[in-house]
Each structure stands twice: as structure tokens, then as C-alpha cells.
Amino acid sequence: MERTTLDLWVGLFVVAGLAAVLVLAMKVGNLSTFNMSESYILQADFDNIGGLKARAPVKSAGVVVGRVTAITFDNATYRARVSMVIDKRYKFPKDTFGKILTAGLLGEQYLGLDPGGDEVMLKGGDKIAKTQSAVVLESLISSFMYNKAAEGDANAKKP
Template structure:
């Protein structure tokens, strides 16, 4: 009888530990609370020529403060630009001339969208599109351009060598 009670409590403890690990991994992956359907907010759109490593559920920040999340990313079949749906919290209102850019946390960290408030007195409404955007800065492209420029600079003869000697 004592053994059955002990096994029951050990099993209950193990189940509670598994549930706690599942909850923590869900929260660490960017999930909302367990009871959360959709969070209150409004959706706006932005188009980028290159989103780099931006993913759905990525943070949207203004002045370093979390104001929303990336809801979805799709390719616009007409313009071949990435169309990003951004879900902003209702408590944050941005002007219709707000600008959006894709930034990186640290040198190789996660990518997020940074919003910079504009000066227009009219606010963004649900379904509006942010027109002022800056695409992601892709590290591989920068390194490739640097290496190309460096190689071209070393392959050209020096102007001093071409000039006649006095």
C-alpha cells in the first residue's frame, strides 16, 4: 500500500515537471499565454525587398519597446516583394507616415521590425500599409561586396606606377 502511494506521488511529480518544461519551452519560443486566443490589436502591412531571416512571431519594437508581432509573411505575386502582416497592440497608435525597418539584435541575433514614429497627425488604421520601409541588412551580402571590392582594388595597377617618372 505504501509503495502504491509513493509511486503515485512520484508519477505526479514527473508529470508536473513535464508540464512545466512544456510551458517554459512554449513561452521561450514566443508563444502567448495558454488561455490566449488572439491578442487585441490591429493588423497593418509593410512590403520589403529583402526580409533576411525575419520569421512569423518576430517582435515589432518602437524605441526598444515591444509593440506587436509579425503575424505572417507572404510573397506578393505582382511586385515580388515580401508582404509582412504586422499585428500591433491596440494601446499603441502610430502615425500614417511611420517607417519600418528590419533590424538585428546584436551581430548575429534574431531579426525584428523596428518602427520609427512619423509626424503626421493621422494614425494608421487596421489594414493600412506602411510605405516607408528599409529592408534587412544581410551580412552575407555585405561580406560578398567587401570581398569583391577588395579583390578589384588589389587587381588594378596602382596609378603611381602608371605615371611617368620625372
């Protein structure tokens, strides 16, 4: 085989391979949707984070605005401390409400941000003051059962 033809084929092969990696990164993966380099860090304390994991998305109004970076246990307050990075393009007011939500009934858990009305915006390193814990299915079910049982007792007491 001629050297030039061989070079051409190998060149095409390498370009196609790199293009495939690029497609996987941009079209299949989420490299295009969120750029970690331009971001700032926020923190939030929760009573219970449920099944939230590091690298879970942070969403506001359904749009991914950041990612959870670390989850630690604060031994002073006995609460979970969640650190997250937020895209620099998005600013949130001081009284933003953070809650842990679930995508669908059985889906992945993510952190939702509900912006408040404060004039002052959150800066890098700030802590989100108002939080709502994850809904834990087990406690939900047990409280439901407890209520039902209580209702049953009340019914039984009626003549």
C-alpha cells in the first residue's frame, strides 16, 4: 500500500475516534451543559439528606445550575452539611430555600433551590439558611400507618 493512502486512512481513523469521544462527551454526557471552571461554592445544612449523593445535580426551576460536591456530617450540630458548586452565571438571593427532592417516585434525589425575594445575593462560601430535609419514604409510611391506626382506634371507640 502507498504510504500516502495509509496515512490518509489512519488519519481518518484517528479523527473519527476522537470525534466519537467528543460526541460521547457533548451529546451523550453532560460536559456541554455544565462548566465547572466558572463557579462558586455554597453550603447548606440539612436534618436529613435521605439518599442524596455527591455529584447529584442542583436544580432551580428544573434547570441544572450546579452539582453537589461533598456531603459531611457536622458533629457539633448533628446535621448533614452539603457543599455544592453553582455556575457563576446564576445568582440566588440570601433567603433562597434549599430542599432535597426526588425525580419521579423512585428516581434519583437532587437538591432544589427556590429563590426568595431578598435584595442581597449569596456569595461564594455562604450558607443557605433555610432548608427542608428529604422526604424519607419509611417515615412517611410509618406516620401514615400510625395515623390510620389512630383513626381505627377512634372508630372503634365510637358505638
